[in-house]
Amino acid sequence: MAFDRIKMPDIRKYFKKNKSGRPKFKLNSIFNLRFVLILVIIAAIMIPLCLGGIIIAKSYAKKAMEDIIIEVKGQGNLLAADIASSSYVNTLNSQIVDAELDQMTYTYSARILIVNDNGIIVKDTYDYETGKIIISEQILSALKGNVSDKYDTRTGVADISLPIYNEDNDASIIGVINITMTYGKVVDMTTYIKGIIVTIILVAAMIAIVCAFLVSNVIVRPLGKLSGSIDFVTDGAKARQIEEKSFYEYRKIACSVNRMLDKIKVVDDSREEFVANVSHELKTPMASMRVLAEALLSMDDAPVETYREFMDDIVSEIDRENEIINDLLTLVKADRSDAELNISTVNVNELVEHVLKRLNPIAESKDVELIMESFRPFAAEIDEVKMTLAITNIIENAIKYNRTNGSVRVSVNADHKYFYITVTDTGIGIPKEYIDRVFDRFYRVDKARTRETGGTGLGLSITRSIIIMHKGSIKLYSKENEGTTFTIRVPLNHGQTGGDLL
Known part of the structure; x- marks a missing residue:
C-alpha cells in the first residue's frame, strides 16, 4: 500500500487559529x-x-x-x-x-x-x-x-x-x-x-x-x-424517543430527555392549536362584520331601523374583537418570565368582597346566589389589580356556568404561610376527560354554551398565569352535573415559595 493512500487521522479538529492566524491547541477537544x-x-x-x-x-x-x-x-x-x-x-x-x-x-x-x-x-x-x-x-x-x-x-x-x-x-x-x-x-x-x-x-x-x-x-x-x-431535535426535526437501553444512569437521563421531548411535543402542539384558535377567534368577528357590511351595501333603501340594528351588531363584534385582543395582551404579559408585579399589602377579605359586589348584578340576572365565608381578616403581599382579575375570572365563570337558582360559595381563609380562596358552584360541572384542559388557551368544554355565555376562552389561562406569578397554585375539582370547586393557594409573603404549581 502506498504511503499517500494511508488515511491519517485528522488532528486539525484539535486545533483552532488564534488572532495571528497560527493554530492553537484546543484543550476542550481533548479533555x-x-x-x-x-x-x-x-x-x-x-x-x-x-x-x-x-x-x-x-x-x-x-x-x-x-x-x-x-x-x-x-x-x-x-x-x-x-x-x-x-x-x-x-x-x-x-x-x-x-x-x-x-x-x-x-x-x-x-x-x-x-x-x-x-x-x-x-x-x-x-x-x-x-x-x-x-x-x-x-x-x-x-x-x-x-x-x-x-x-x-x-x-x-x-x-x-x-x-x-x-x-x-x-x-x-x-x-x-x-x-x-x-x-x-x-x-x-x-x-x-x-x-x-x-x-x-x-x-x-x-x-x-x-x-x-x-x-x-x-x-x-x-x-x-x-x-x-x-442535535436531531435541535436541527428542527420532529422529536423522537430515545432508546432506554444501557446502564442505569443513562436510562435515567434518557427517560428524562424523553419526558422533555414529550413536553416539547405537547408545547408545540399547543402552540399550533393556539395559533389556529387565535386565527379563528379573530376571524370570526371580522367575518360577521363583513357579512353585516355587505348586507347593508346590498340594500339601496334600507330603513333607518335596519341600519341601526346592523350597526349595533357591528359595534358588538368590534367590542368582541377588542376583548379578545386585550385578553391576549394580558396573557402574553402574564406569561413573560420578567413580568413585573406591583406588590403591596392588601386586605384580601375586602378585595373579595369588592369583587362579589361588582359581580352581584350578573349573578342576580341569572338567579344565582353569591355567598361569602370569611374565617378571619388578614392581609397579603400581592398585586391587587392582577389578583382581582384572577378572582373575578373564577367567580364569573362560576356564575356563567351555573344553574338557575344555583349558588356560588366563596370561602376566604389563611394560615401562618398561605391564604386560600375556594370558589364552589352548583353548576353543570366539567366531565372528567376535560378537566386537564380547562386551563388551555381558547379551550371550551361546551362551545355551544360558550357562545351563549360569551367570553374569549382565555380567562382561566390568565388566572393560572397570575397565580403562578404570585408563586401560588390553583387546583380544580369537578363532577359533572354536580358542580365545580376551584382552590387558590398563595403565599402571604411574596418572597416565600408557594410550592407545586398546577
Missing part, C-alpha cells in the same frame, strides 16, 4: 468524558500497583536486613564470649577467635573491629585502622553496655556494635566488637524484585489502557447517541 474516564481508570489501576510495588520492595529489604542483623548479633555475641574467655583483647592470640573472625568476614562480607575499653582498635580484619583510636556514638554507647545497630536498605550497609563483657565480672566491659557489613545479596534481591514489579506494572499499564478504552467506549457511546438525538 472530554472519554479522556477523563481513561485517565481515571488507568490511575485507579496504576497508582495502587506502583504504591504496592514500592511497599513490597522496601518491606522485603527491611525484613531481610533485620533477619541478617539478628543473625549477625547472635554470631557476634558468641565471638564476644570467646574473645573474653581467651583474653584476646590483650593478647590477640587465639586461633579460635581468628577463625571466627575470618569466617564472619567472608560470610557476611564484613569488616570487624575489636576495640578495647580505651577506644583503641586492637584488631581490624582489613588491617587499615589497627592501633588507632576510634571515637563514635555507637562505640561509646557499646562501652556503656548498649547494643546498637544501623542499616540502610538502599545500600545494604549495616553497622553493629556489641559490648565485650569480662568473663569473671559480667558488669565489667573490656571492649567492643564493631561489625560493618555490606550485604549485597539483599540489594541484588531487592533490585530483582523491583524489576519484576516494574514488569508487572508495565503489563498492567497496557491492560489498563485497553480496559480504559473499552470501558470508556461502553460508557460514552450511549451518550453520543443521546447527543445525536438531541
Whole structure:
C-alpha cells in the first residue's frame, strides 16, 4: 500500500487559529468524558500497583536486613564470649577467635573491629585502622553496655556494635566488637524484585489502557447517541424517543430527555392549536362584520331601523374583537418570565368582597346566589389589580356556568404561610376527560354554551398565569352535573415559595 493512500487521522479538529492566524491547541477537544474516564481508570489501576510495588520492595529489604542483623548479633555475641574467655583483647592470640573472625568476614562480607575499653582498635580484619583510636556514638554507647545497630536498605550497609563483657565480672566491659557489613545479596534481591514489579506494572499499564478504552467506549457511546438525538431535535426535526437501553444512569437521563421531548411535543402542539384558535377567534368577528357590511351595501333603501340594528351588531363584534385582543395582551404579559408585579399589602377579605359586589348584578340576572365565608381578616403581599382579575375570572365563570337558582360559595381563609380562596358552584360541572384542559388557551368544554355565555376562552389561562406569578397554585375539582370547586393557594409573603404549581 502506498504511503499517500494511508488515511491519517485528522488532528486539525484539535486545533483552532488564534488572532495571528497560527493554530492553537484546543484543550476542550481533548479533555472530554472519554479522556477523563481513561485517565481515571488507568490511575485507579496504576497508582495502587506502583504504591504496592514500592511497599513490597522496601518491606522485603527491611525484613531481610533485620533477619541478617539478628543473625549477625547472635554470631557476634558468641565471638564476644570467646574473645573474653581467651583474653584476646590483650593478647590477640587465639586461633579460635581468628577463625571466627575470618569466617564472619567472608560470610557476611564484613569488616570487624575489636576495640578495647580505651577506644583503641586492637584488631581490624582489613588491617587499615589497627592501633588507632576510634571515637563514635555507637562505640561509646557499646562501652556503656548498649547494643546498637544501623542499616540502610538502599545500600545494604549495616553497622553493629556489641559490648565485650569480662568473663569473671559480667558488669565489667573490656571492649567492643564493631561489625560493618555490606550485604549485597539483599540489594541484588531487592533490585530483582523491583524489576519484576516494574514488569508487572508495565503489563498492567497496557491492560489498563485497553480496559480504559473499552470501558470508556461502553460508557460514552450511549451518550453520543443521546447527543445525536438531541442535535436531531435541535436541527428542527420532529422529536423522537430515545432508546432506554444501557446502564442505569443513562436510562435515567434518557427517560428524562424523553419526558422533555414529550413536553416539547405537547408545547408545540399547543402552540399550533393556539395559533389556529387565535386565527379563528379573530376571524370570526371580522367575518360577521363583513357579512353585516355587505348586507347593508346590498340594500339601496334600507330603513333607518335596519341600519341601526346592523350597526349595533357591528359595534358588538368590534367590542368582541377588542376583548379578545386585550385578553391576549394580558396573557402574553402574564406569561413573560420578567413580568413585573406591583406588590403591596392588601386586605384580601375586602378585595373579595369588592369583587362579589361588582359581580352581584350578573349573578342576580341569572338567579344565582353569591355567598361569602370569611374565617378571619388578614392581609397579603400581592398585586391587587392582577389578583382581582384572577378572582373575578373564577367567580364569573362560576356564575356563567351555573344553574338557575344555583349558588356560588366563596370561602376566604389563611394560615401562618398561605391564604386560600375556594370558589364552589352548583353548576353543570366539567366531565372528567376535560378537566386537564380547562386551563388551555381558547379551550371550551361546551362551545355551544360558550357562545351563549360569551367570553374569549382565555380567562382561566390568565388566572393560572397570575397565580403562578404570585408563586401560588390553583387546583380544580369537578363532577359533572354536580358542580365545580376551584382552590387558590398563595403565599402571604411574596418572597416565600408557594410550592407545586398546577
